[in-house]
Amino acid sequence: MAPVRIGVVGVGTFGINHLRCFQQMGYMGQAELVAACDVNKELVQQRAQEFGIQAYTDHREMLAKEQLDGITVVTPDPFHHDIVMAAAEAGVHVLCEKPLDVTTEGCREMIQACDQAGVLLMVDFHKRYDEYHLAMREKIQAGDLGQIQYGYAHMEDRIEVPRDWFPGWATKSSPAWFLGVHFYDLACFLLGAKGVRVWATGQKSRLREFGVDTWDSISAKVTFDNGATVAFDTSWIIPEGFEATVNQGIRLVGTLGFLECDSQDRGTRTACTNDQPVQQTHNKSFLRMKKDKQGREIWEGYGIDSIADFALNVNELLAGKSLGDLGPYPSGEDGLEATRIAAGVHQSLETGEIIELAKL
Ligand SMILES: NC(=O)c1ccc[n+]([C@@H]2O[C@H](COP(=O)([O-])OP(=O)(O)OC[C@H]3O[C@@H](n4cnc5c(N)ncnc54)[C@H](O)[C@@H]3O)[C@@H](O)[C@H]2O)c1
Incomplete structure (x- = not known):
């Protein structure tokens, strides 16, 4: 059985990881990276040359010409919807970067279109593939924490x-x-629960100083349908001197115990005179590179595993399995749940009110 033929739409900052993932799966006969598409013609031609694939500037043309089994969508958040819809229309399986869409209506349309076409819709929620988080989930599912009552998570990017x-x-x-x-x-994923209501506050000032008119930081408190309440602090204004691009972590507290995970600092530190910032920590669980015996780059980590899982799933489908046989994966419905919470966060920011998520 020939492996899945894949095209990547959007080959900017994060698209490169999709290209790397499918190229190296090709070394093992698990995928064939066939084409890339980006509205930036110069960029896509450069990537196509680097990866030895066809370049397109229109995803519809790529879908029409390349006999693809699957595509991945790595365009900016507001531009996932139409590409996923086009994939469904073409009967092509699709992995979409997070968030699935920036509206719940959009997510529902995408889910319905993929359901009707009988194609796989996955969302790249890579935190579900992080071994640290999987270990947390096992303990929670084993009942070691009892009933989770509350928690806290933070994710912050450098400015x-x-x-x-x-x-x-x-x-x-x-x-x-x-x-x-x-x-x-x-x-x-960890709680095995869905969001019920949210209240959020936020600030806009630092990024406006640089002419970027968006929220600096957003704090949201979400109650889930198992009774737990989790506070989420998110921002993208931490200083350039911070030791990593991302700072992140989560803690959950239950009736019988608690779990804490520093999802950023995995214990690897460098301090090099020529680097900026001089001291850095490296989340090697997310992405790490090694060379194989032929000297080719091989990328590993949960940032690759979540993308590779899509190709492995499509291979199963090509071998005759049905969608129901694939086992767990981050689905369109999971994408809708995360979008519902984010949409509720923004509605709460606009109105100052507590938002009931079932209405969204
Ligand atoms: N999973 C992760 O860890 C992770 C990390 C970063 C970004 N992302 C997600 O990946 C997506 C892309 O983010 P990025 O940082 O790579 O953005 P980016 O701006 O660097 O790259 C996006 C690319 O998409 C192209 N593009 C825009 N509209 C297009 C269209 N209609 N057809 C084809 N190409 C189009 C742009 O020209 C650009 O090259 C976003 O949804 C983002 O949230 C995920």
């Missing part, structure tokens, strides 16, 4: 992410959409 990496679409996004959804989904 260069919204200011320098994508100032063009940071104004259409926020710490809740870009970062929060990771931990809203992780909380749902």
Whole structure:
């Protein structure tokens, strides 16, 4: 059986990881990276040359010409919807970057279109693949913490992410959409629960000084349907001197105990005179690179595993399995739940009210 033929749509900052993942799966006969698409013609041609694949500037043309089994969508948050819909229309399986969409209506349309077409819809919630978080989940499921009552999570990017990496679409996004959804989904995953209501507050000042008109920070308190309440602090204004691009962690407290995970500092530290910042910590669980015997780069970590899982799932489908046989994966429904919380966070920011999530 020939492995899944894959195209990647959006080959900017994070798209490169999708390309790397499928290229190296090709070394093991697990995937064939066939094409890439980006509206930035120069960029996509450069990537296509580097990876030895076809370049497109229109995803519809790529879908029409390449006989693909699957595509991955790595475009800015507001531009996932139409590409996922086009994949469903073409009968092509799809992995979509988080958030699935920035509206619950959009998520529902995407889920319905993929359901009707009988294609796999996965969302790249990589925190579900982090071995530290999986260990937390096992303990929770074993009942070691008793009934979870409350918790706390934080995810914070250095200021260069919204200011320098994508100032063009940071104004259409926020710490809740870009970062929060990771931990809203992780909380749902760890607790085995869905969000019920949310209250949020936020600030806008620091990024405005750089002409980027969006939220600096958002704090949200979410009550889940198992009774637990989790506070989520998200921001993307931490100083450039901080030791990593991302700072993140979670703690959950139950009737019988608690769990804490520093999801950023995995115990690897460097201090090099030529580096900025001089002292750095490295989350090698997320991404790490090694070379194989042929000297080729092999990327590992949960940031790759979550993408690779899509190709492995499509291979199962091509071999005759049904969607129901695939076992657990971050689904369109999971994408909808995280979007529902983020949409509720923003509604609460606008109105100052507590938002009942069932209404969204
Ligand atoms: N899973 C993760 O850890 C992770 C990390 C960063 C970003 N992301 C997500 O990945 C997505 C992309 O983020 P990024 O940081 O790479 O952004 P980016 O701006 O660096 O790259 C996005 C690319 O998409 C292209 N693009 C825009 N509209 C397009 C269209 N209609 N068709 C084809 N290409 C189009 C842009 O030209 C750009 O090259 C976002 O949804 C973001 O939330 C996920």
